[in-house]
Amino acid sequence: xxxxxxxxxxxxxxxxxxxxxxxxxxxxxxxxxxxxxxxxxxxxxxxxxxxxxxxxxxxxxxxxxxxxxxxxxxxxxxxxxxxxxxxxxxxxxxxxxxxxxxxxxxxxxxxxxxxx
Amino acid sequence: xxxxxxxxxxxxxxxxxxxxxxxxxxxxxxxxxxxxxxxxxxxxxxxxxxxxxxxxxxxxxxxxxxxxxxxxxxxxxxxxxxxxxxxxxxxxxxxxxxxxxxxxxxxxxxxx
Numbered sequence: 054x055x056x057x058x059x060x061x062x063x064x065x066x067x068x069x070x071x072x073x074x075x076x077x078x079x080x081x082x083x084x085x086x087x088x089x090x091x092x093x094x095x096x097x098x099x100x101x102x103x104x105x106x107x108x109x110x111x112x113x114x115x116x117x118x119x120x121x122x123x124x125x126x127x128x129x130x131x132x133x134x135x136x137x138x139x140x141x142x143x144x145x146x147x148x149x150x151x152x153x154x155x156x157x158x159x160x161x162x163x164x165x166x167x168x169x
Numbered sequence: 170x171x172x173x174x175x176x177x178x179x180x181x182x183x184x185x186x187x188x189x190x191x192x193x194x195x196x197x198x199x200x201x202x203x204x205x206x207x208x209x210x211x212x213x214x215x216x217x218x219x220x221x222x223x224x225x226x227x228x229x230x231x232x233x234x235x236x237x238x239x240x241x242x243x244x245x246x247x248x249x250x251x252x253x254x255x256x257x258x259x260x261x262x263x264x265x266x267x268x269x270x271x272x273x274x275x276x277x278x279x280x281x
Contacts, residue, residue: 057212084267095173095258095271096213103267111268143212147267154267156203156260160212 055080059144059161065169066131066138074129074164076144084154085127086145089113090163096143102127103154131166141165171196173261175272182249183280190244190275192259197237199261204233204244207256207274216257217244249279 057078066072078085084103088096098111102121116135121127131138142164145157172195182188192202201220205213217233219226219242226233232245246253256276260269 059212093178093273095260095273096269097271098268101268141210145213156201156262156267156269158203158215158218160214162212163210165210 057144057146057159057161059142059164061164062162064164064166066166067169069133071130071132072166074131074142074144074166076127076129076161078125078127078144078146078159080146080148080159081124082146082159083124083149084147084157085121086147086157087111087117087119087127087129088143088145090141090143099129099142103149139167171199171261171263171270173259173270173272175257175259175275177275178273179276179278181278181280184249184251186249186279188246188249188277190246190257190277192242192244192272194240194242194261194270197240199237201262202233202235202242203260203269204231204242205258205260207258209255213258246277249277251279251281253277253279 060075086101087099090096097113100119102108118130144161147155147157174193176191203218204216207213217226219235230247235242256274258274260271
């Protein structure tokens with residue numbers, strides 16, 4: 054079954070610690086995205102990548118970093134510079150037709166990050 | 170900058186009722202509008218995508234309408250069931266292409 058796998062499902066961060074959230078897809082999609090969801094708010098885009106070895110900042114990139122070394126993987130690191138990291142993090146992917154990247158329609162089941 | 174708003178934030182109805190969820194957007198120059206469903210602690214599932222040239226899109230008991238000129242979309246759910254309980258989000262792509270702007274969502278509870 055094709056899909057997006059996020060791990061872990063729950064993650065706890067200590068003060069001053071960096072943590073990495075995993076996102077893997079087997080849909081052969083070119084584009085991948087990271088969103089943050091806070092209670093009562095819509096999803097906000099952190100970073101996105103349309104091709105391997107390239108990525109762009111979204112609306113709330115400060116305190117986060119990403120890499121895209123493989124097409125199927127797009128890990129997100131929440132650094133100690135992110136002072137309010139408690140949230141639900143969602144990874145998404147989308148395919149391409151020619152030069153056009155489709156908008157995300159496939160989402161993982163999320164990682165819930167909390168501060169210890 | 171595009172802003173997407175959903176009203177109401179929460180809705181509780183008895184089973185069998187027909188209901189309407191609302192979504193409004195500030196910039197009417199959209200390519201399409203998408204409705205998603207989110208179950209508690211889960212990711213998003215795409216329900217319906219209405220192209221800018223369409224007025225309606227239907228899938229089973231769900232019907233989504235789009236009025237670009239007024240900046241509004243509605244999601245109509247017929248004969249609601251407890252299994253419809255979830256948060257429903259609408260989203261529009263930014264003019265630059267694949268990036269989506271999401272509304273805050275409507276949390277629906279259908280009581281047996």
